[in-house]
Amino acid sequence: MFSSFHDVTGQRVPDVFDEVHRRCRAGEAVALATVVATWRSAPQPPGASMLVTADGAVTGSVSGGCVEADLYERARRVLDTGAPELTRYGVSDDAAYTAGLTCGGVLDVFVERIDGDRLVELDAVDAARRAGQPVAVVTCVAADAGDPPGAVPVDPAGRLGRRLVLTGQRVTGSLGADRLDAAATADALGLLAAGHSGVLRYGYHGQRRGSGLSLFVAAYATPPRMIVFGAIDFAAAVARIGAFLGYRVTVCDARPVFATARRFPEADEVVVQWPHRYLGAELDAGRVDGRTVVCVLTHDPKFDVPLLALALRHRLAYVGAMGSRRTHDERQKLLREAGLSAEQLARLASPIGLDLGGRTPEETAVSVAAQIVAGRWGGTGRPLTALGGPIHRAG
Incomplete structure (x- = not known):
């Protein structure tokens, strides 16, 4: 109660x-x-x-x-x-x-x-x-x-x-x-x-x-987890809105000069580790579950591909990856070569976020958060004025 x-x-x-x-x-x-x-x-x-x-x-x-x-x-x-x-x-x-x-x-x-x-x-x-x-x-x-x-x-x-x-x-x-x-x-x-x-x-x-x-x-x-990979300015904004939504936020990057607690004050923890190794260890330890959301913001194939190949093989709440459409196409090709099925690839939100027209890190974070919320509750992402029926969906 x-x-x-x-x-x-x-x-x-x-x-x-x-x-x-x-x-x-x-x-x-x-x-x-x-x-x-x-x-x-x-x-x-x-x-x-x-x-x-x-x-x-x-x-x-x-x-x-x-x-x-x-x-x-x-x-x-x-x-x-x-x-x-x-x-x-x-x-x-x-x-x-x-x-x-x-x-x-x-x-x-x-x-x-x-x-x-x-x-x-x-x-x-x-x-x-x-x-x-x-x-x-x-x-x-x-x-x-x-x-x-x-x-x-x-x-x-x-x-x-x-x-x-x-x-x-x-x-x-x-x-x-x-x-x-x-x-x-x-x-x-x-x-x-x-x-x-x-x-x-x-x-x-x-x-x-x-x-x-x-x-x-x-x-x-306990709070669901948001794991943000890539210690960039966009990651700081995503971590901030993730904390606002109630997630326990982890920021992970293999580069210690960027992955510092000072740069990500809203994160619950900042980890210096290769992304796929960190996610693998968290999965093995049972600290990642079906409520976990993963945001991959590194847009670097040496980080992205092994990380996404691992994440998409598990039933997580959300897996999104940042990058241009050209980056997305190349990433899809590499993931298929890594053995991922069409069904697994369909779980990838890439390019990450909803089309809100935003440009700044904060606006991008809002579009990512909107996509996560829509996925959790079965929302369409369309304006409510264009829809009928109940506003609040059953959980």
Whole structure:
């Protein structure tokens, strides 16, 4: 439920966790509103959060402005009463421009009070963040009144807001019943491994075919990687926009005079190594996955060809290479001679970027970032004015 690191698709969500942790450690209570389900053209994904503090400060967003004013008042009420609320926002004929989503989407938002009683769970999430471990946070967001026939009576309201934090094989917290904890742990770890957040439903005592409890599983991963090869001015701009998009950015070049941390302050690391050797070592170590984007900006065949031949043989999120059309044609010829198939070559974005007409390194970086985002979400790169249908595609 804590909006931290990135969701498993790689999309960065508003990072309110540090503020939640800081306030609770200082003995303050806060109200946290989290998107737990979306339909149609919802502007924010499940896991997006907004924090409201006792002094009225707001961090984060759940809709980009459509419902925040109403949600702020609900959060203030929850902060005062301590009673969690699950609220659905969407377009209505009467209130489309008051608290509705004028974009046409629907959001379920869970609002809860968090205070020092949650420090054990907050500390577990913080430890996972600092260790770079994926984490799943399971929160009870709905509990219907009443018990199934013959069941041991439970207090539905007492289940709301209960939480499990799962990091590897470690489990912190409880949902109120051992059988429920075991079922939710197994299913939530499955969602984390598959790369999904979502709502799970159980009976009060963990019956998978039961009903009564709705648990939101927020699956968070370490940031996806962007590896930029070629320590040139264009690389500095691409590294900057990559960091802005939430990637963990590495710049790599075989020339130590160019590959310096001073020239790339936005990069998380700058590596002096032959490009294909570095990528090979990262692949062998398991530090490159299907979310990784690779930008090859060296436009030098002795670097490009072995590097691209390696990158295109793996299912990475994006592989782009800079160069003129003449350079592209020659590069394609050399890659075919290196044994790459037509299907592998089709994965190469070259010349890199979308046609925005830009010329400067910064404008080029925007075109590269636009192509990466379009590839992630299935965008066309065309003006929205020329298209119909939903603006936001499903993840």
